[in-house]
Every structure is written in structure tokens, then in C-alpha cells.
Amino acid sequence: MTNATSGSRRRLRTASALGAVSLGLLALSACQKPTPLTTVTVNGDSVHTEAACYHDGKAIDNDKLKGCVNKKPDVSLKVAQGDRVRIGVEPDVADHGWVLYGSQQQEAFHNTYQSFSGDAFFQSTQGGAPSDKAQLTVLELKNSKVTGVWVVKLKRS
Numbered sequence: 001m002t003n004a005t006s007g008s009r010r011r012l013r014t015a016s017a018l019g020a021v022s023l024g025l026l027a028l029s030a031c032q033k034p035t036p037l038t039t040v041t042v043n044g045d046s047v048h049t050e051a052a053c054y055h056d057g058k059a060i061d062n063d064k065l066k067g068c069v070n071k072k073p074d075v076s077l078k079v080a081q082g083d084r085v086r087i088g089v090e091p092d093v094a095d096h097g098w099v100l101y102g103s104q105q106q107e108a109f110h111n112t113y114q115s116f117s118g119d120a121f122f123q124s125t126q127g128g129a130p131s132d133k134a135q136l137t138v139l140e141l142k143n144s145k146v147t148g149v150w151v152v153k154l155k156r157s
Helices: 001-030 062-069 091-096
Strands: 037-042 045-051 074-078 084-089 098-100 113-118 133-142 145-156
Touching: 037 145, 045 074, 045 133, 045 145, 062 145, 084 133, 091 098, 091 133
Parallel strands: 074 145
Antiparallel strands: 037 045, 037 084, 084 113, 098 133, 133 145
């Protein structure tokens, strides 16, 4: 009687293990590949964000790009006057090149990390008063075409 119970337990464990492996493979096949992350750091505070728009290295058409650039950010950071804003991108993004939307920078960055004056993001309004909110937008470029967009909200503290 002991052998019969031992054999049925073994079959049950084997069937359970096969079922778990099958469900795991099914779950993995249903997942989308995550988009690259961009990290923004001010002092000791950091936020990570996935792309607002990303087409796995393919160009985003101009009609959709406008909506991507204007998309409301999911994350935000506080920036005091004089703070440095540090932006980090994944190596694949750096390899293609990236720029800040609205920046006067002519050449794309090809490094994974860049530091900027936080004050540069808060432009003066027409009345001369500086804005207390800004949107930092990173654009990935591939062959001069935008292939990814990341947005982070910056707030004056």
C-alpha cells in the first residue's frame, strides 16, 4: 500500500510541475517586452519612467508624436533653484542618441547620463515671472527619426 501511495504522489508532483511550467511559459508569451526606462534624479530623489510612446526602435509618425510629447507625465520631481537635474537613459537609447525636446542642443547625446541646471527647465512666462512647473521630455533618435518619448513633470520647490 505504501508503494501505491508513493507512486501516485510522484505522478501528482510531476503533473503539478508540468502544469506550473506550462502556465509560466503561457504567461511569458502573453507579456509585452517592457520599454526602456529613463531615470531622472534631483538631489537624492529619483523617478523612473517607461516611455510615453515607444515602437521598439521604429519611427513614431508625426501625428502620434505630437500627442506623445504633450502626454501628461506619470511621475514628477521637485526642483529647487540651483539644483542639478540628472537624466539617465538605457545603453540602447544612448547608442541611438537622445535629445531634450525643446532644447537648443543641436547634437544628440550618446552617453547614458547627462546633468543639467534645473533652472534651465523653468522658463519665464510672458509677464516675466518664472514658471513653477515644467515638463522634461526625452526623445530617442534613430537615423534622425524619433523612436521613443519619455516625460517627467518638474515642480519648483
